Amino acid sequence: MNPDSLHEPHIALHVEDLTVAYRNAPVLWDIDLDVPPGVMCAVVGPNGAGKSTLLKAALGLVQPTAGHVRFFGLRYAKARSRVGYVPQRSTVDWDFPATALDVVEMGLYGRLGWFRRPGRAARAQALSALASVEMADFAGRPIADLSGGQQQRVFIARALVQDPDLYILDEPMAGVDAVTEAAIVALLKRLRDQGRTVIVVHHDLQTVQKYFDWLVMLNVRVIAQGPVAEVYTPENLRRAYGGRVALIGGAT
Amino acid sequence: MVAGFDHTLGVVAAGAAVLGATGGVLGSFAVLRRQSLLGDVLAHAALPGLCIGFLVGGRALPALMAGALVAGGLAALSVLAIGRFTRLKPDAALGIVLSVFFAGGVVLLSHVQASGGAGAAGLSAFLFGQAAAMLVGDVQAMALVGVVAVGLVAACWPWVKLVCFDPPYARALGVPVAAVEALLTLLMAMAIVVGLQMVGVVLMTAMLIAPAVAARAWVTRLMPMAALAAVFGIVAGVGGAVISAGARGLATGPVVVLIATALAALSLALAPGRGVVWRALRDRRLAARLEGDRVIGTLRALGAAHGDPGYRAEAGMIDAAHGTATARTLDRLAAAGMVREVSHAPESTRHWVLTDKGQAEPGPGRGGPG
Numbered sequence: 001m002n003p004d005s006l007h008e009p010h011i012a013l014h015v016e017d018l019t020v021a022y023r024n025a026p027v028l029w030d031i032d033l034d035v036p037p038g039v040m041c042a043v044v045g046p047n048g049a050g051k052s053t054l055l056k057a058a059l060g061l062v063q064p065t066a067g068h069v070r071f072f073g074l075r076y077a078k079a080r081s082r083v084g085y086v087p088q089r090s091t092v093d094w095d096f097p098a099t100a101l102d103v104v105e106m107g108l109y110g111r112l113g114w115f116r117r118p119g120r121a122a123r124a125q126a127l128s129a130l131a132s133v134e135m136a137d138f139a140g141r142p143i144a145d146l147s148g149g150q151q152q153r154v155f156i157a158r159a160l161v162q163d164p165d166l167y168i169l170d171e172p173m174a175g176v177d178a179v180t181e182a183a184i185v186a187l188l189k190r191l192r193d194q195g196r197t198v199i200v201v202h203h204d205l206q207t208v209q210k211y212f213d214w215l216v217m218l219n220v221r222v223i224a225q226g227p228v229a230e231v232y233t234p235e236n237l238r239r240a241y242g243g244r245v246a247l248i249g250g251a252t
Numbered sequence: 253m254v255a256g257f258d259h260t261l262g263v264v265a266a267g268a269a270v271l272g273a274t275g276g277v278l279g280s281f282a283v284l285r286r287q288s289l290l291g292d293v294l295a296h297a298a299l300p301g302l303c304i305g306f307l308v309g310g311r312a313l314p315a316l317m318a319g320a321l322v323a324g325g326l327a328a329l330s331v332l333a334i335g336r337f338t339r340l341k342p343d344a345a346l347g348i349v350l351s352v353f354f355a356g357g358v359v360l361l362s363h364v365q366a367s368g369g370a371g372a373a374g375l376s377a378f379l380f381g382q383a384a385a386m387l388v389g390d391v392q393a394m395a396l397v398g399v400v401a402v403g404l405v406a407a408c409w410p411w412v413k414l415v416c417f418d419p420p421y422a423r424a425l426g427v428p429v430a431a432v433e434a435l436l437t438l439l440m441a442m443a444i445v446v447g448l449q450m451v452g453v454v455l456m457t458a459m460l461i462a463p464a465v466a467a468r469a470w471v472t473r474l475m476p477m478a479a480l481a482a483v484f485g486i487v488a489g490v491g492g493a494v495i496s497a498g499a500r501g502l503a504t505g506p507v508v509v510l511i512a513t514a515l516a517a518l519s520l521a522l523a524p525g526r527g528v529v530w531r532a533l534r535d536r537r538l539a540a541r542l543e544g545d546r547v548i549g550t551l552r553a554l555g556a557a558h559g560d561p562g563y564r565a566e567a568g569m570i571d572a573a574h575g576t577a578t579a580r581t582l583d584r585l586a587a588a589g590m591v592r593e594v595s596h597a598p599e600s601t602r603h604w605v606l607t608d609k610g611q612a613e614p615g616p617g618r619g620g621p622g
Binding site for chain 2: 056059060061077080083087091092093096097098102103106107109112114116118144158
């Protein structure tokens with residue numbers, strides 16, 4: 001079969017039989033996952049469950065051992081412009097010499113080629129993305145001077161500037177203040193209400209029901225997935241967070 | 253004779269300027285990508301390349317440069333391979349590759365020198381550089397390499413910036429990160445090659461690190477940082493050339509490195525916002541102002557308690573309210589016209605009142621002390 005032909009095009013993120021192993025130890029095992037378009041989806045699971053690895057494998061940053069991933073029916077390489085990625089804030093050096101606007105503009109660099117530079121329109125787009133996370137006043141501020149919450153907003157603006165259909169965020173609420181968390185959630189809900197799909201690796205079980213309408217519970221394997229109301233059950237939580245997980249057969 | 257001397261100085265200064273500018277720009281990326289040590293590896297690895305270049309192409313600088321570039325590339329690949337196929341940590345990989353290549357270079361060097369041949373003796377000058385031996389043709393070759401290296405960075409600027417800041421994100425965007433990183437490593441090797449004759453393989457890494465570190469202290473964006481690093485590099489290069497030309501027996505290369513390092517040290521100490529001394533002075537100023545605000549607040553509260561804004565507060569009382577000596581703070585406030593010293597007979601101790609200016613002063617003490 002031609003790998004570029006459409007496969008499950010009506011699903012925003014389709015993951016099938018995905019297994020990722022580091023040095024032969026499985027980090028993700030046989031993941032089958034479908035996130036429909038237009039939902040705000042949380043990916044939860046204990047430490048070491050493979051949440052970030054799932055995102056990285058989907059985005060081609062980690063080489064899977066087996067399985068495939070499709071975005072709106074397309075391989076990621078063909079769907080890049082429709083996917084906006086917000087990595088964990090701690091993965092970069094915030095002492096880098098750049099302003100908030102510089103960083104946001106980087107979201108548009110994927111469209112450039114060798115020896116090309118962004119035009120004036122890119123600057124304007126970046127400014128309006130900063131404005132939509134209420135950071136317009138900080139456009140010229142060095143990123144080293146921003147608070148953790150402000151840095152997170154800059155990272156989200158960098159994805160917004162691409163105007164994608166699917167947002168993938170890795171722990172955007174980690175280490176930000178309550179005001180920023182509320183602003184981020186409001187922004188993501190607004191995106192969802194515009195028909196965008198939002199997938200968030202989330203660490204705070206307390207707020208899952210309040211923030212999200214779709215839920216994936218992960219612990220190396222997929223423990224449960226679906227609407228939050230159906231998936232967020234004590235039984236599933238116990239299976240995801242309690243005890244070890246067997247790779248073959250039922251959960252222990 | 254004088255004209256000949258000036259000509260030599262001109263050549264050396266031009267070479268030093270080329271080296272400083274190239275090292276400054278490419279060094280900025282090395283420092284930001286935390287690859288400063290890779291620069292040291294590439295520089296030391298140039299030695300065997302120089303020897304092989306000499307064996308193949310003779311004393312001509314282009315042949316030596318080509319040898320150094322190839323050896324640097326092999327060293328960089330070795331570091332990558334060790335990182336990929338073993339569990340060694342990066343610092344260990346860098347250390348091993350540096351020593352192996354440098355040891356191989358020293359062995360080759362002694363072999364070449366023992367087997368004689370015209371100019372073989374001059375090869376050891378590449379250990380610490382020998383600026384005086386520089387010819388106009390050498391400077392032209394250096395300038396060509398430098399212009400190509402800086403020009404390539406400028407041409408790929410947005411991707412270079414993104415890959416330095418956030419490589420995984422760049423990959424997610426579809427930027428060919430591995431190619432950009434390979435390009436940056438190649439350009440760093442080119443910058444090193446530019447400096448081999450001037451400062452030599454052992455000290456070259458300082459010309460990558462020091463100007464970049466100095467520049468980072470003063471500016472907050474990448475383009476100004478690279479430009480300022482080039483300026484610092486040129487200042488160090490030309491300054492070193494002039495100083496060593498004016499005094500007998502001072503090796504140019506090491507003097508250039510010392511000036512570059514001094515610029516970095518001064519910048520780390522004095523630069524506004526980031527300098528250690530600058531920050532210490534600012535903290536002291538802020539502490540003094542805070543203390544002043546609190547004393548004014550105390551005086552104001554005492555005035556309110558006595559229903560008299562001009563209440564004459566005894567110095568000991570103010571000390572007691574703060575739990576610490578406040579005489580210096582009061583003197584400072586008096587100098588600023590916020591308080592005035594008054595007497596309060598029959599007591600002979602110092603007393604203080606708020607002046608009109610002190611009454612009007614807004615501050616955290618408005619609501620009283622504490």
